[in-house]
Amino acid sequence: MLRIDCPHCGPRAQVEFTYERTRDSIVTLAMTPNEAMNTLYSRANPRGWDEELWRHSYGCRQWLLIRRHRTTHAIDSVTPC
Amino acid sequence: MSRYSALALLRGALTGQRHWQPAWRDAVPKKSYDVVIIGGGGHGLATAYYLARHHGLRNIAVVEKSWIGGGNTGRNTTIVRSNYRQAPLHNFFEMALKLWEGMSDDLNFNVMFSPRGALFLGHSDSDMRQLAERGDALACDGIDAELLSRDQVAKLVPLLDMADTARFPIQGGMIQRRGGTARHDAVAWGYARAADALGVDIIQNCEVTGFSMAGGRVTGVETTRGPIGADKVGICVAGNSGHVAGLAGIRLPIEAQTLQAFVTEPVKPMIDTVIMSQSLHCYISQSDKGGIVLGGDPDQFPSYAQRGLAPRLEKTAAEAIALVPALSRLRMVRCWSGTTDMSFDGSPIISALPVDGLYLNGGWCYGGFKATPGSGLAYAQLLATGVPHPLAAGFGLDRFARGATIDEAGVGPWPQAR
Known part of the structure; x- marks a missing residue:
């Protein structure tokens, strides 16, 4: 299991957190419909590092930006967002 | 290929069962093929088999990064059924289920369905x-x-x-x-043996590391065992579709x-x-x-x-x-x-990709094993003719832009919610 170091609560078990989506798939109001579709429906899905939005659902309920490796599960950084 | 039968077993008993041959050749990559299929799981091997059997192609290679059937084909819970709620899904899986019913006879290999x-x-x-x-x-x-x-x-x-x-x-x-x-390993081995008998080269321990392109068209794959030329390349690596499509610079609706x-x-x-x-x-x-x-x-x-x-x-x-x-x-x-x-809708993708000559079979979520024969049959038709199989016509990559998703769970573009 991952141990995620929440900047608000300290190190907590992964089961308290919920994965939302990657940072590059956040749809903004300024996008055209085509840009929004591509952003929502496509992912780089790398076999390596990616930046992801998680939520500390069963803790402080804050949104977090986590840079995480998808093969080793190493966590490089956890920052508030 | 010698046929497996009770008679062959009895005849072998007279010679101490020394007649057994490897079920498929350990092929060395040729310079080029008509079709290269990336991924030697059940789906990729079935695709090669139906390409040779139904479409008469003989110059086909299946390249596999480790051993055949060592990915999800060997890791699932082997459940086969076709009872989905959505018509595009249950009609497709029913076609697959009918193939399961005759698979052992068709392949001359007991898949223990x-x-x-x-x-x-x-x-x-x-x-x-x-x-x-x-x-x-x-x-x-x-x-x-x-x-x-x-x-x-x-x-x-x-x-x-x-x-x-x-x-x-x-x-x-x-x-x-x-x-x-069904017996999951037997499905990979049965398709491998039957495809090999039709001349398909099964190349193991050969990982694709890139694609060669010319004029917006794929011309082959780069592998750990050297470049292999191809008129058409079929990605069939469910689990790693994002990674392999990424080598061609393509982003998919897959996580x-x-x-x-x-x-x-x-x-x-x-x-x-x-x-x-x-x-x-x-x-x-x-x-x-x-x-x-x-x-x-x-x-x-x-x-x-x-x-x-x-x-x-x-x-x-x-x-x-x-x-x-x-x-x-x-x-x-x-x-x-x-x-x-x-x-991103819980349904598979069997589709041409935005690069000419490059195709994708993936996005099977956690339900790919039961589809194995149907997936191979439909993908072979797409690769051979460029026209989707009628029962897989709804599984194109364009469905997300058209709003024509096939969402059995009804949860929207959230893979983690399925």
């Missing part, structure tokens, strides 16, 4: 209503579905906890009697996730059907060796690790024990994980 019935349990009025609706949808397309009362379920699986006070009270169920299980399964020590026959649930993600069946095979939820965040989280195992075991209390006395002997291609 065992149509022991695939039972969905209903735990509430809402579950039973949904099962009835699904059964009606299936009946409309001529697919077998039988709604079972509580008593019928109790008779079918006597070990279920049928008490009113059970954690997941059982109100009834729906069964597809033609569904069941990789981990899915776990585990098996108990072998015991005498105790469950002779496949048990699933309308509300829970918990699959229970007994293998021919006697082990109880259990599977559950994906880990619900992106990962290629092929190892899962303990809380998922605990949840699946807790659900299985609540349904069949006798399982609490068994020891878990092995657990393993596969990487699933979670697509």
Whole structure:
């Protein structure tokens, strides 16, 4: 299991957190419909590092930006967002 | 290829069974092929077999990064059924199920397909209503579905906890009697042997590291065993679709996730059907060796690790024990994980890609094994003719832009919510 170091609560078990989506798939109001579709429906899905939005659902309920490796599960950084 | 038969076995007995040959050649990559299929799992091998068998192609290679059938083909819970609610799904999976029924004869290889019935349990009025609706949808397309009362379920699986006070009270169920299980390795080996006999080169320990392109068209693949030229390239690597398509600079509506399964020590026959649930993600069946095979939820965040989280195992075991209390006395002997291609509507993608000559078969989520023969048949038709198989026409990559998603769970573009 991952141990995620929440900047608000300290190190907590992964089961308290919920994965939302990657940072590059956040749809903004300024996008055209085509840009929004591509952003929502496509992912780089790398076999390596990616930046992801998680939520500390069963803790402080804050949104977090986590840079995480998808093969080793190493966590490089956890920052508030 | 010598045919497997009882007679051949008897004849072999006279010569000390020294007549056995390898089931497929260990091929060395040629300079180029008409079609190169990336991925030597069940789907890729079936695709090669149907390309040779139905479309007359002979110059085909299947390249596999490790050994054939070592990915998700060897990591699933081997359940075969076609009882989905959505017509594009159940019609496609029904085509596959009919191929399963004749597969051992067709391939001359015993895939141990065992149509022991695939039972969905209903735990509430809402579950039973949904099962009835699904059964009606299936009946409309001529697919077998039988709604079972509580008593019928109790008779079918006597070990279920049928008490009113059970954690997941059982109100009834729906069964597809033609569904069941098959021997997963045998499917890969059977297709490999049959494809090899038709001249397909199966190249193991050969990882694709890139694509060669010219004028916006794919001309081959770069591999750890050198470049291989190809007129057409078919990606068939579910689990790693995002990675391989990424080598061609393509982003897909797919996220990789981990899915776990585990098996108990072998015991005498105790469950002779496949048990699933309308509300829970918990699959229970007994293998021919006697082990109880259990599977559950994906880990619900992106990962290629092929190892899962303990809380998922605990949840699946807790659900299985609540349904069949006798399982609490068994020891878990092995657990393993596969990487699933979670697509953004829960349905597969069998489609041309934005690069000429490059195709994708992936996005099977956690339901690819049962599709193996149908997936191969449909993908072979697309690769050979450029025209999708009629039953797979809805699985194109363009469906997301057109708003024509096939969303069985109805949860939208959230792979982690399936």
